[in-house]
Amino acid sequence: MTGPAPLVLLPGHMADEGLWDHPLRHLAATVPVTVADLSRHDSLAAMAGAVLATAPDRFALAGFSMGGYLAFEILRQAPGRVSRLALLDTSARPDTPEQRERRHRFMAMGERGELNQVMDAYMPIFVHPDRLADAALVGGLMAMAHRVGRDGFLNQQKAMLGRPDSRGDLGRIAVPTLVACGRQDALTPPELHAEMAAGIPGARLVVIEDSGHMTPLERPQAVTALLQYWLQD
Numbered sequence: 001m002t003g004p005a006p007l008v009l010l011p012g013h014m015a016d017e018g019l020w021d022h023p024l025r026h027l028a029a030t031v032p033v034t035v036a037d038l039s040r041h042d043s044l045a046a047m048a049g050a051v052l053a054t055a056p057d058r059f060a061l062a063g064f065s066m067g068g069y070l071a072f073e074i075l076r077q078a079p080g081r082v083s084r085l086a087l088l089d090t091s092a093r094p095d096t097p098e099q100r101e102r103r104h105r106f107m108a109m110g111e112r113g114e115l116n117q118v119m120d121a122y123m124p125i126f127v128h129p130d131r132l133a134d135a136a137l138v139g140g141l142m143a144m145a146h147r148v149g150r151d152g153f154l155n156q157q158k159a160m161l162g163r164p165d166s167r168g169d170l171g172r173i174a175v176p177t178l179v180a181c182g183r184q185d186a187l188t189p190p191e192l193h194a195e196m197a198a199g200i201p202g203a204r205l206v207v208i209e210d211s212g213h214m215t216p217l218e219r220p221q222a223v224t225a226l227l228q229y230w231l232q233d
Contacts, residue, residue, distance in 0.1 A: 004231040005083040006032040006056045010067025012089070013156050014119070014145040019064060022220030023227055031231060032056075038066065039152030044073040044159050052078050060231060062086035064216060065188065066156060072166040075173065086178040086230055088223070089185050089213050091192045092166040092199070103157050110153045118153070119145050125186045128212035137217060170199030177203040178230040182211030182218065204230075 007027065011019045017035040027033055034055070041047045047070050061082045063071035068090025075082055095103065106118050119142055123132060131137055145153070179197040181190055190207050197205035206226060211218040 004031045005058055005060045006034070007060045007062065007227075007231065008051065008055050009033065009035045010051070010061070010063035010070050011035060011038060012065030012067055013160065014122075014141075014148050014153060015064070016144050016147050018140060018144050018147075019214075019216050022216065023224045026224045027227060027231070031060075036067075038070065039148045039155060042155040042158040044070055044163050045077075047159060048073040048077050052081065055081070057081060058083050060084045060086075062088065062227060063090060064088045065090050065213065066160055069160060069163050069166070072169055073163075076169065079172070079174075082175055084176040084178075084230065085173060086180070086227060087193075087196060089181045089188050089215055090196075091188045092170060092196050093192065094163060094165045095161065100161060103161055107154060107157050110150055110157070113150060115145055115150060115153060116142070126213050128182070128184050128210065128218060131212065131218060137214075140217065141214070167195070167199065170196060171201065173200045173203075176230070176233065178206065178226060179203050180206040180208060180215070180223070180226055182213060182215045183207050183209050184211060185213045185215075187213045 009020045020035055024033055036051045038047055041050060051074060058081050061071050061074060068087045071085060071087060109118050123138060127137060177200045179193045181188060181193045193205060197203040208215050208219050208222050216223045
């Protein structure tokens with residue numbers, strides 16, 4: 001009997017492997033885990049190609065937020081290489097006009113080197129309202145943003161602006177799929193996850209209580225437990 005397939009983790013916008021600190025520390029002993037760098041390309045197609053170029057022949061794939069958008073693109077390019085799928089705090093839908101306007105406004109701020117101001121604007125939709133005063137959480141998000149940097153920020157915004165509507169792909173997903181989000185996710189609320197789970201055959205939907213959008217950092221133990229169960233189920 002073989003063990004779980006290697007796991008590839010896709011971070012979200014302005015995030016890196018720090019987003020997955022808890023799963024990395026607790027899953028790496030039982031399954032090979034890698035975290036993709038999503039800062040170097042300005043389209044989901046190019047990001048997917050880079051991930052696939054270095055990923056194992058067959059792997060489990062977990063995408064958070066922007067990483068979920070990318071997971072759909074990876075499935076479009078190489079569906080036979082993904083053994084199971086986890087979609088966390090993400091959406092199959094393209095941007096609304098309001099979201100596109102916000103992206104263009106934030107990109108202009110990024111061009112001016114105002115990453116701190118961008119992250120300040122993001123915080124109320126990134127984390128649970130009760131955690132906006134959590135210095136460790138907010139500081140960790142700021143640190144990741146600066147590691148991704150200005151160019152990475154602009155690349156990711158361009159990639160998300162150009163993403164397609166993935167709702168038509170949901171019915172073709174034929175691997176065990178976990179769909180999970182925070183109950184208070186203001187960026188990609190639970191109803192968007194219910195939509196994905198309803199469209200993916202056999203998908204399991206989990207809503208994590210008392211968490212905003214940043215579930216891997218706000219509720220790390222819950223996310224790790226869900227990933228462990230998903231990998232072994």
